[in-house]
Amino acid sequence: MKTRVKKTTDAARTKRGLLKRMSLQKQLIIMSMPFVIHRIIFSYIPLKGWLMAFQNYKPAYGWLDQEWVGLKWFKQLFSDAVFITDIRNTLAMSFINLTLGFVTAIILALLLNEIRNIYAKRFIQTVSYMPHFLSWVIVAGLVQNMLSTDSGIVNDILMKCGIADRPIPFLSDTKYFWGIVGASNVWKEVGWNTIIYLAAISSIDPSLYEAASMDGAGRYNKMLHITLPGIKTTFMMLLIMNIGHLLEAGFEIQYLLGNGLVSEVSETIDIYVLKYGIQLGNYSLGTVAGIFKSIVSITLVFIANRFAGNENKLI
């Protein structure tokens, strides 16, 4: 009881304080609020479309003139064993992508930073981020050619080195698929992913390095004890944000490299939605999958945020 009374008086006090603080923070409000309203209009108003999940949605009719079907699509989706497998595959591939993506990008950023010749550094950096601009169609084509059992370069090398005595069927064996997707992702995105770390490194105070040199620290030590901690905040920020994307593993590379022999590990949620939702004109099914992903994502982010240190909190 007591606490409740106290709270109301607190509220009354803060209410008066609120108006006063608002007038003090007039400039901050003008700087931010128009954009918040803008974001609400463009991102939140369309959310009324989530109603589709409970309808047999036909685009020819208005939002409320649809046939209501309750939880039919939710039931259909979650009773399909294939969809459950697809959730597993999505989680697995996205976890691999996340881990490999972070590790490789950080290592590459650290190593790039150690290149003394500024032109060599810029050249390598520019080249390494080029694959980002190739579409998945092209990347998948290259991967298929390289891994081919029929004079593909990888099998050629393996056989010449005596590691394999006959071509390994990389693309038809389920045990290689996730690895291939992970490697392709690294290849395409590693250079691109380093950019943000390089920006972080460039704001590290140079006097720290000078001091370390005075103490006789080598490059390896400086990298480990100054540069690496210097990008920790960036890493944590990206990590928390990306944990929310654990149900997004993309679908293009899986769609392009997948085939009947590996479909039990290659299909992702997005491929399922593409096949049974978009291609069949079933918008409701796609919306259900979308809502499911959002709920999981937001839960994950809030959990990650809770466990993050104070200075790393997203919210």
Add this chain to the structure above:
Amino acid sequence: MKKTLTRVVAAAASLFVLGGTLSGCGGDKTDAGTRKYSVFIGDSTEEPSVDNKILARMKDELGCEFDFEYLAGNLDEKLGVMIAGGEYPDLVMGDTRLIQAGALIPLDEYINETDYPNLYKHLEPIKKRAAYDDGHIYILPNYGRYYGEKRDGGYYGPAFWIQKRVLVDAGYPEIKTLDEYFKLIEDYVAKNPTTDGMPTIGYEILTSPGREYVMTSPAGYLSGSPNDGAVIVDQKTYKASIYADSPNAKKYISMVRDMNEKGLVDPETFTQSLDQYLAKISSGRVVALFDQRWNFQTAETTLHTMGHDEYQYAPVVPVLDEGTEPWYRDDSVVNAQNGFGISTSCKDPEGLLKFLDSIMSEEWQKYLQWGEEGVDYMVDDNGMFYRTQEQRDEQDSPEWKAANKINAFYGLLPKIEGEYSDGNGSSAGYQPDEYFAGLSEYDQKFFTSYGKKAWIDFLNPRRENPPYYPAWQIDLVDGSDAAFANQKLTDLAVTYVPQMIMSATDKDFESLWKKYTDEIKNTNVKAYLDRINEQIEWRIENWD
């Protein structure tokens, strides 16, 4: 730094405003005299260049200009937003979804003999088959209405294909059964283990997305059924049933499996993309395959360019049991619910119909299909059209086509097929002499040795189509259980059939077959078949 930044922001803001005004004048301006229509082409094929000759003539002579929108992504998505928005281009690529949304006008209510004589004449014999479920015609079929005698020489449909060199080597045999066909492949590969230094591949199968039919449909043809998609229709009772789990399907799969055990199936066959498939065929190493010819035509063109006509293919129409009549080649069918419709947003449907009527005249059709006399084709003393070799070669050049053809647009327009009233074929493909002259020397010799005149002579003789035909054209209705079941059946085949073919032991094969057929039983096949049967009945009742 601050100063430059301020300047950049100002420049950006002014560009932003400029962008706004720029878009403001993006509407249709129509000069007096010409009418401008928006056209949606839901297919992404070659686009005409800006100075296209045909479009210029349409503007000059018919007073019609067009704003084209070609599809850049997924048609399903584009149609979805188009229907939700409720605004459509004037002339739009037909789709049953548009009809169901009430987006197209019923053309039968407009088209009459006095105002649109050419269109009327065109539609009259096919009006029942072109009609939608409610009896109205919303879409003008783009293919399948024949004038005069239908004379085709080439064949682009389904068949088992085998390299010509194999047939030559075996002394021009007639192949009747799949056993004989596979035996022929086996013997040839045993004799010729390498081709141009690379291992010869006996048999190739494609399973890439959208091309699953290459793997799933052979069992239907092998059972003597025509191209009815995923079903076999009993030709007496007209009841459809799926054949994916039939004994014949099992037999085909197990025969391919035997081929695989003998090392005659490409080990990569189930993982390759369409590009890789075409690359392999182009290398000349692939002895045989099942497909529809249009799908691998690019590769055959490459082989021809490289001077390897002997690596190109001849069609074979085998069946499983000797008594069965093959039915690979069908009679032409009206391409119903494909072509253009006029949308309810169009303010001037009469003007558009007038345009369509004009281009259906023989004069325009000749111009659209053959080109300009003396420039794109020649006329001999008997009034017959032909092309010089140079003119033939031009037809294959992408740049030339962009300036002189409007294939993407024309492909969807209604057209005269067969022959004109003066006896000329509607296009080069329908002109027998021109067709034969267009063949390579190798092919002409090959035909003579076989005692045949055209590719179609290698197929079953023409048979009249069943009254409901073809079942593959039946619209399954978006979002329905039937459509869902159909997708599920395809997915199951893509997953299990390759595993069965690659399986090591008979026991594995049997258990996979059982799993596959059990999964089919768990699928709502009934919903799928009900829809198909309902439509077959409807067609039998309403057509002809």
Add this chain to the structure above:
Amino acid sequence: MKKRKKPTDIENIIFTTVNTIFMICLLVVTLYPILNTLAVSFNDGIDTVRGGIYLKPRVFTWANYKSIFSKGNMLTAFFISASRTVIAAVLNVVFTAMVAYTLTRKDYIFRKFITIVYVLTMYFNAGMIPTYMLIKDLHLLNTFTVYILPGLVSAFDLIVIRTFMRTIPESLVESAQIDGAGDVRIFWSIMFPLSAPVLATIALFCAVGAWNSWFDTFLYNGSSKNLTTLQYEMMKLLSATMNQSGTNAASMAARGENATGLQTPVSTRAAITIVASVPILCVYPFLQKYFVQGMTIGGVKE
């Protein structure tokens, strides 16, 4: 002193050697796909179907590029793409930095509210049709504005800039406040210039994002000829190399026309990739000067 220096010298040499070898491998691995695509794009399309093109074209031709540029409105498309890229990058950087600055002010009363509003948008998607209907209701269909407006200030950029701005010493803000500077002024003359590296990064992300996007053109501006972007035009060509619809192709073939339309998908695809990505690839080297170490904190440490 000398004794202590020796081991670091050896360490440095080993480190440099290993690093150099690693970088060479990286160059090979990342350059190969680019060079391969370039080679394929200059190779005769029919010949490409045979496969086996690696680093140089077997049958050289300009035809693939010619067929792309014969499409007419490529110049307009390029102008639209370039404009949307520049405008999006500049406006996004300025506005996002502005909102991010307000979030670094710990006492700002709406700080938490704003953060949540933005963060949530990263994890849900209303779907294509509802978004389309909103754009339609706002009369943004067939306008240039639709390329810029919906994407202004994205959550990801906001969080990234905010995180960086937090590392700028608060003492700078405090002393400016004592001097009587308002928030607008503090942001514009202190925080904004000091955040150069992160702003360059975000500018790059926005520019690349704007340059690469084609889906908005596809949905909203597809029917406005002079508003389509380069990527959209490329996407059209690209889909022409991917899906030839079966029924029509078969019928066209029967008429003796070339059924496959674009006969040379692989080479055309490669040429499209080159045309679509080279202009934007040129942006990064210009932004790299903002990544020089110590230009921020070190520079302001009085």
